[in-house]
Amino acid sequence: MKIIVCIKQVPAGEVKINPETGTLIREGVESILNPFCEYALDEAIRIKKEQEEERGEKVEIIVLTMGPPQARSALLRCLELGSDRAILLCDRKFAGADTLATSLALSEAIQKFEVDFTLVFTGKQAIDGDTAQVGPELAEHLGISQITYAISTTLIPERKRIQVKRETENGYEIVECKLPALISVSGGSNIRKIPSFKEIINARKKRIRTVTADELSKDTEKFGLSGSPTQVAKVFPPKGRTGGQKIESDDPEKAVDRLIEFLQENGFVEKE
Amino acid sequence: MDFIWTESLPGVPFEQVRKIEGKENIETMFAPYIMDESKLKGHAEWLFFPKEEEEVVSVVREMKKRGAPITISAARTGIVGGCVPFGGAILSLEKLNAILGLGFDEKTKQWYIKSQPGVSLKELNEKVIQKKFPELEEKQKELMDQFRQDEKTYYYPVDPTEKTAHIGGTVSTDASGARSYKYGSTRKWVRKIRVVLADGEILEIPRGKYYASSEGTFTFQNTKGETKTFSIPSYRIGTNVKNAAGLFTEPSMDLIDLFIGSEGILGVITEVEVWITEKPESVITVIAFFPTEMDAASFVNDIRRKDSDLKTEFLEYLCPESLKLLRKKQNSDPNLVNMPPIPEKSAAIIFEISYTEDNLSKIFEILEAIAIKNNSSMEQTWACYKDREIERITAFRHLLPETVNAIIAKRKRENPAIHKLGTDMAVPKIPEVNLAEILSFYREKLRESNLEHVIFGHIGDNHVHINILPKDEKELEKAKELYKVFAKKAVSLGGTVSAEHGIGKIKKEYFNIMFDEDKRRQIIEVKQALDPTDLFSIGNMVDI
Numbered sequence: 001m002k003i004i005v006c007i008k009q010v011p012a013g014e015v016k017i018n019p020e021t022g023t024l025i026r027e028g029v030e031s032i033l034n035p036f037c038e039y040a041l042d043e044a045i046r047i048k049k050e051q052e053e054e055r056g057e058k059v060e061i062i063v064l065t066m067g068p069p070q071a072r073s074a075l076l077r078c079l080e081l082g083s084d085r086a087i088l089l090c091d092r093k094f095a096g097a098d099t100l101a102t103s104l105a106l107s108e109a110i111q112k113f114e115v116d117f118t119l120v121f122t123g124k125q126a127i128d129g130d131t132a133q134v135g136p137e138l139a140e141h142l143g144i145s146q147i148t149y150a151i152s153t154t155l156i157p158e159r160k161r162i163q164v165k166r167e168t169e170n171g172y173e174i175v176e177c178k179l180p181a182l183i184s185v186s187g188g189s190n191i192r193k194i195p196s197f198k199e200i201i202n203a204r205k206k207r208i209r210t211v212t213a214d215e216l217s218k219d220t221e222k223f224g225l226s227g228s229p230t231q232v233a234k235v236f237p238p239k240g241r242t243g244g245q246k247i248e249s250d251d252p253e254k255a256v257d258r259l260i261e262f263l264q265e266n267g268f269v270e271k272e
Numbered sequence: 273m274d275f276i277w278t279e280s281l282p283g284v285p286f287e288q289v290r291k292i293e294g295k296e297n298i299e300t301m302f303a304p305y306i307m308d309e310s311k312l313k314g315h316a317e318w319l320f321f322p323k324e325e326e327e328v329v330s331v332v333r334e335m336k337k338r339g340a341p342i343t344i345s346a347a348r349t350g351i352v353g354g355c356v357p358f359g360g361a362i363l364s365l366e367k368l369n370a371i372l373g374l375g376f377d378e379k380t381k382q383w384y385i386k387s388q389p390g391v392s393l394k395e396l397n398e399k400v401i402q403k404k405f406p407e408l409e410e411k412q413k414e415l416m417d418q419f420r421q422d423e424k425t426y427y428y429p430v431d432p433t434e435k436t437a438h439i440g441g442t443v444s445t446d447a448s449g450a451r452s453y454k455y456g457s458t459r460k461w462v463r464k465i466r467v468v469l470a471d472g473e474i475l476e477i478p479r480g481k482y483y484a485s486s487e488g489t490f491t492f493q494n495t496k497g498e499t500k501t502f503s504i505p506s507y508r509i510g511t512n513v514k515n516a517a518g519l520f521t522e523p524s525m526d527l528i529d530l531f532i533g534s535e536g537i538l539g540v541i542t543e544v545e546v547w548i549t550e551k552p553e554s555v556i557t558v559i560a561f562f563p564t565e566m567d568a569a570s571f572v573n574d575i576r577r578k579d580s581d582l583k584t585e586f587l588e589y590l591c592p593e594s595l596k597l598l599r600k601k602q603n604s605d606p607n608l609v610n611m612p613p614i615p616e617k618s619a620a621i622i623f624e625i626s627y628t629e630d631n632l633s634k635i636f637e638i639l640e641a642i643a644i645k646n647n648s649s650m651e652q653t654w655a656c657y658k659d660r661e662i663e664r665i666t667a668f669r670h671l672l673p674e675t676v677n678a679i680i681a682k683r684k685r686e687n688p689a690i691h692k693l694g695t696d697m698a699v700p701k702i703p704e705v706n707l708a709e710i711l712s713f714y715r716e717k718l719r720e721s722n723l724e725h726v727i728f729g730h731i732g733d734n735h736v737h738i739n740i741l742p743k744d745e746k747e748l749e750k751a752k753e754l755y756k757v758f759a760k761k762a763v764s765l766g767g768t769v770s771a772e773h774g775i776g777k778i779k780k781e782y783f784n785i786m787f788d789e790d791k792r793r794q795i796i797e798v799k800q801a802l803d804p805t806d807l808f809s810i811g812n813m814v815d816i
Contacts, residue, residue: 012660030659077658194612194664197558197655201636204629 001051001059001157002117003044005083006106006138007037009067009074010128017235033074036123038081039188044121045082047155055157060084062114066094066105072208079203080195086208087113093213096225098232099133105223106134107141108216113209118179119162124149124186135184145177151187276482276527278473280495283329290367292319298362305345305362309434310778312353316343318361322368325468325542332540332807333472335361341810344536346441347392349434351694352776354445354535354812365440366390368542371399374408374415375545377463383419383426384463386545389440393428396439400548401427427551429455432772433670440541446516446533448772450586450669453732455549457514457772459532466543467531470803471498475539482527490527492802502801504530505794507787510766513700514733517770517779518787518813519795530798535774536809538802552626555585556657557665558639561617562648565591565715568619569708571646572731575623576701578638585624587732592618594672594726601675611668615652621731622669627657672728676739683743690742693751696779697762698735698771705765707734713761714738721754723747735771759785775813783813 012030033041041063048059063078065071066089075086089105097105110117120142125132132148139146147164151172154163163176167186195203213220221227245262249255263269292298298306298319306314317340322328335342341360348355355362369390376383385400399405403420432447441447443465448457455461464478473494484490484504491501505521520529531538562568572587590598595614602609627635640650656665680692699705711727718725718738729737738758742748759769759782769782784792795814800806806816 032658032660190607191610191612194654194656194661196653197556197636197639197650198653200556200655200657201633201650204633 003119005063006122008034008126009071010034034126040121040185079206091213093220098228098230101227103137120182122184124184139182146182148184149186275493278475278494284326286330286334289327290321308348308350310351312356314356314358316357316362346438349437352778354776394435425551426548453586461546464545467539469539470807477528507791510700514698514771515768516774535812557624559622559654562619565619567646574642583626588622589731590620591727693740695738696770696773699765699767
């Protein structure tokens with residue numbers, strides 16, 4: 001069985017934007033594996049362990065990303081955490097891609113190199129762009145079923161189906177679809193796995209294959225900026241939330257008086 | 273006879289120095305200044321905040337005239353009450369907080385920083401690592417450019433955990449910490465100091481300028497023509513033991529070493545120059561788990577033997593009880609511990625190694641062989657090399673002492689007499705001293721006593737901390753007796769009662785086990801030669 005995990009490298013911490021060019025400042029900012037992608041990888045690794053131990057079926061996890069050469073470090077992290085090999089779509093012709101061109105490149109890579117896959121996992125969204133579009137678009141390109149916002153999955157190999165518990169606006173729902181399928185993952189353990197030294201060394205022996213646009217298609221115009229129907233007009237950081245009002249006093253009675261005053265002034269309680 | 277001449281500064285009017293007067297004022301408005309992290313509480317009549325060296329001189333002259341002792345104070349991060357005053361004046365050096373210069377020593381090809389004592393290690397290191405010194409841009413433009421052109425990243429490697437500590441405080445206490453395994457204590461990094469002496473005169477002491485005479489003496493002469501000669505202590509402390517107890521001494525010693533680690537009893541440090549060094553490009557912090565304490569000790573010995581290949585930054589220990597306590601914490605609050613499930617093993621070693629991608633697999637091979645030999649494996653490790661994970665593992669390392677302190681704080685609320693007993697002994701790193709034997713000795717005595725405890729810390733320096741957590745006063749007394757047993761054992765092996773905490777006002781009972789009356793007299797003689805009226809930091813190290 002082959003599981004593909006699509007991942008993205010994102011800047012760690014607060015994102016700063018160059019006010020003149022409107023682009024993200026990436027210099028000097030540490031890059032990390034997008035947390036939702038890491039949850040997706042966790043799920044793939046869990047299934048691998050389960051299938052190999054319980055059913056004796058060999059499962060291979062291939063991690064896939066499109067990005068600059070620096071994205072290798074995010075792939076390496078995935079290899080340390082338990083992926084078997086990695087593919088990096090790396091070419092200037094991929095640059096400037098919107099979500100459609102990105103998902104197209106990913107789907108062509110999968111169809112070309114790993115067409116016998118059973119599952120594709122993605123994070124529900126990347127924490128920098130927050131679009132949540134690449135996963136669903138990728139499923140469309142591949143022409144397979146998709147279940148988004150998964151928080152846990154159960155593989156039913158004998159029926160060639162997967163059952164997924166997914167988040168909704170109001171709670172959870174459990175849905176099933178047939179394989180192959182794409183699952184976008186929205187939750188996982190807060191406490192991140194730490195690789196062992198052995199895993200760190202082993203990861204460095206695993207293969208990261210670099211693929212150029214020309215290797216994917218003769219028509220490279222469909223990738224990157226030229227293949228992107230949408231363009232970002234402006235990027236700006238979200239407004240920080242203000243801290244609200246804090247009533248501080250050593251004397252609880254005075255503090256309560258001030259709280260009541262506040263509630264009365266704002267019409268939450270009636271004045272006596 | 274080689275004289276060491278001191279200089280005189282005019283000083284400024286005493287009235288100019290910012291001061292707080294009155295015991296009550298200080299106690300109510302400036303309470304943190306009469307305490308340190310030991311929570312020992314003192315009292316004082318004056319609190320001074322000099323902003324320049326001349327103001328320090330004025331305070332020293334005036335207090336000497338009034339017969340009031342001066343307790344020198346830095347960031348108060350110490351845990352032995354060294355800066356806690358009992359009467360007289362507190363001389364806080366926190367406003368002497370300027371970085372004065374950057375230097376390059378042509379002879380040794382090393383960079384150094386010149387600073388006033390009140391600069392924190394945090395500020396110093398942030399500036400050094402980023403090579404950003406706004407205060408020096410104009411003054412030393414050319415040298416700053418040269419520093420920036422140097423491609424290496426530098427830092428000040430002494431890391432006594434408390435990064436808010438002031439550089440002056442760390443020099444006067446010879447601070448160390450986990451990384452002293454590789455870098456030694458503060459002493460090794462001090463290039464020069466300036467000191468205000470008890471007669472109000474100033475002495476600049478560069479390393480390598482003033483050595484003790486063949487008779488073991490130093491002779492000072494001040495601008496008034498007064499001379500004083502004193503002998504350096506004749507006791508010997510092994511060079512292969514990490515030590516923070518007593519005045520430093522050795523034949524033909526450098527005068528600068530007498531002042532470093534002297535706990536403020538000889539003078540006021542008003543300026544320091546410290547070397548900085550190349551920061552390792554990448555480090556990997558690893559936790560390895562072992563079935564027994566003895567396996568862990570043997571692993572440490574094996575790593576130390578391979579140190580030329582491994583370049584270990586530090587080696588820290590977690591005993592069976594420590595792991596048990598952390599597992600319990602993990603069960604009740606996994607997010608706080610923020611680590612994968614702690615394995616059901618008996619001991620752990622946390623170590624850090626500097627590496628490059630090219631030599632990583634070689635390092636791994638060496639470590640794997642050592643781990644397997646000691647019934648562990650590299651598969652059972654947690655290995656962190658990314659910044660965020662190193663932060664996690666650092667927090668994990670600090671979690672144990674924090675947990676212990678929280679338990680004790682809870683017991684203290686029920687019974688104020690209760691406090692933690694934290695040992696600080698180290699034994700020499702020589703083949704005759706067997707690390708496993710020392711651990712077994714501690715273990716056996718602790719088992720006999722039936723006291724709750726954890727053993728953790730700087731095992732690479734043969735310097736583990738035993739924290740005893742008494743439940744009541746009876747146990748506290750028992751713990752104090754046991755502390756003395758451990759102290760005697762360490763001393764009998766050529767070790768120390770205090771490897772890094774210092775003596776201050778709190779650890780004198782144990783200091784006296786290591787330094788008998790004659791040795792203490794030798795320290796007092798040095799103190800009284802330089803400070804005949806007992807002006808500086810009385811009550812630290814020795815009772816006069």
